[in-house]
Amino acid sequence: MGSIKTEMDIYLPIAEMPINVLWVFGLGAVVGFLSGLFGVGGGFLLTPFLTFMGVPPTIAVGTQSAQLAGTGLSGTLMHWKRRGVDVRMGFILTVGSFLGTAVGVEIFKWLKQIGQINLVIVLSYVTLLSAVGLMMFFESAPRLIRREKRLRAAARQPTKEEQPQGLTQGWGAGGSFAVDFHASNLRVNVLLPIGLGIIGGLLVALLGVGGGFVLVPAMIYLLKMPPALVNGTSLFQIVFTTVFATALQAISNHSVDIVLALALLLGSVMSVPMGARLASRLRPEVARLLMALLILAVAGKMMFDLFSTPDQLFSVTMVGLS
Amino acid sequence: MIKRLAFFALFFFLLTQPARAEAEAAADLAEDFIPVTESFDGAHVMVFGALISAKSDIVVVLEGPPAKASIRAKIKKFGIWVNDEAQTLEAIPSFYAVLSSRPLTKIMKPEAMAMRGLGFQSLPLDSVAGQGFLQNRLAKGLYVEIPDGVKIRDKKLFRADFDLPPNVPIGDYKTTIYELKNGSVSASRTTTFKIAPIGTASMIRNLSMQYPAFYAALAIALVLLIGGLAAYLFRKAT
Known part of the structure; x- marks a missing residue:
């Protein structure tokens, strides 16, 4: 567990331990690629891997928010260049997500008093992930097969997405809270994106991770945003929430290790373009199928962890050192 | 007059000395400051000294800065492994190494160890959380017991070499050297060193x-x- 000494170690001043730079770059690169490809943060990978390498969990969580702010901005700017960001939608999701985080912290306290909190959170998250993953899989896979057949017939019909005629009418488009999102070519009740933001924020407050896995599919299926705008808008929203989280973590917990954050970031910014490039070349249903498989893999891993006996039955955090 | 004053001074000095019948062990640390740089990957600590009387045993205890430990156990609920509520231990050493010239149990009686606050057994780790803490720290190499960590040469000199792990906590460390004869402490000395970035x-x-x-x-x-x-x-x- 991170105890193999090599020349490539750097000392992390906040985590109080040396870590192998190459491993951290590599981890950053994988997470950056996923950010570029799917518009998710990658906390589901970072937290367990950093913990495995010996970084205390609180510092892993605090540090990855700083790394994600940098990666998120890098990705946002790349998507921006090819008009892949819906700024209005991004802001509304951000507002919802801040509300969700604030409410989530209170819910967390309340559930803690009742007890059983961890069981409730873990079970609901695994259920949610499995449901979202399965839904995406069964939506995208048949579409892909049908499309292959259609292509073979060499009669490619222009789809609705490619030929926009006026604003797509989303949920509640006729009601009094309807808002136009011109970038997304969409009219929808503003309460829907706010609500989705709240759910994303709640997840982050309760689990520390997992906002992207719920937000991205929701943007595709519930908001019916054009696929080309989903990643950029998700990353845009991530920049705001992670900047806020970094400030909070650094000020109240002293849990942001800037050396670790920069090492991760250098790895991830180099692979964000590769992910974003692949995302722009993949057909939307292929991207959705890949994301469905990733979500199902994460849900499967979590399920496995729930039932298999852990190696370490106890985890220890030292508080108030030095 | 001066003689009498000197006598009183000596008397007062003797009174205020701790009522211990033991001498100060003749020992010291090679370094009292361990710098932590960007390339830090652990450090070497050397304690050396002379035996006051031959046939003695030496025990060296390295103790890291005390901190509050928050311990979470994984428990099985309805067939599922979940984190239990956190338990805390107040002011527990963040690092603890016991080096001895022979296995501790052969050198010292358990009562003597408890009285001295020496060894893992003397720490407040009786609870389930405490045992979990010990298990976790042992696995991370932050609590160590080395029964042949002190080498005695020619029944006169001793030397203890210890490699602090790379993940060693930063702070003020206490080193206590005990010289033991017939199962009880005959001399001891406490020194400190600092690990700081x-x-x-x-x-x-x-x-x-x-x-x-x-x-x-x-x-x-x-x-x-x-x-x-x-x-x-x-x-x-x-």
Whole structure:
């Protein structure tokens, strides 16, 4: 567990331990690629891997928010260049997500008093992930097969997405809270994106991770945003929430290790373009199928962890050192 | 008059001395400061000294700065492994190494160890959480017992070499050297050493602890700058 000494170690001043730079770059690169490809943060990978390498969990969580702010901005700017960001939608999701985080912290306290909190959170998250993953899989896979057949017939019909005629009418488009999102070519009740933001924020407050896995599919299926705008808008929203989280973590917990954050970031910014490039070349249903498989893999891993006996039955955090 | 004053001074001095019938062990540390730099990957500690009487045994205890430990156990509920509520231990050593010239149980009676507060058994780790803490620290190499960690040469000199692991906590360390004869302590000495970051590592640490708001702003500015710069440099890649 991170105890193999090599020349490539750097000392992390906040985590109080040396870590192998190459491993951290590599981890950053994988997470950056996923950010570029799917518009998710990658906390589901970072937290367990950093913990495995010996970084205390609180510092892993605090540090990855700083790394994600940098990666998120890098990705946002790349998507921006090819008009892949819906700024209005991004802001509304951000507002919802801040509300969700604030409410989530209170819910967390309340559930803690009742007890059983961890069981409730873990079970609901695994259920949610499995449901979202399965839904995406069964939506995208048949579409892909049908499309292959259609292509073979060499009669490619222009789809609705490619030929926009006026604003797509989303949920509640006729009601009094309807808002136009011109970038997304969409009219929808503003309460829907706010609500989705709240759910994303709640997840982050309760689990520390997992906002992207719920937000991205929701943007595709519930908001019916054009696929080309989903990643950029998700990353845009991530920049705001992670900047806020970094400030909070650094000020109240002293849990942001800037050396670790920069090492991760250098790895991830180099692979964000590769992910974003692949995302722009993949057909939307292929991207959705890949994301469905990733979500199902994460849900499967979590399920496995729930039932298999852990190696370490106890985890220890030292508080108030030095 | 002066004689009488001197007598009283000596008498007073003897009164205020701790009522221990033991001598001070003749021992010292090779280093009293261990710097932590960017390339820190553990450090070597050497304790050496002379035996006051032959046929003695030596026990060296290295104790890290005390801290509050928060311990979480994984428990099985309805067939599912979940984290239990956190238990805390107050002021528990963050690091604890016991080096001895022979296995501890052969050198010292358990009662004597308990009285001295020496060894894992003397720490308040009786609870389930305490045992979990010990198990976890042993696995991480932060609690160590080395029964042949002290080498005695010619029944006169001793030397204890110990490699602090790379993940050793930063702070003030206490080293206590015990000389034992017939199962009880005949001499002891406590010295201290410090493990502290220097250079960049120290600067970053101090900044994060003393000016957290500034540190946060700096960290955010830095990551956003790098993120923005990368997007500019790789602008042709997408």
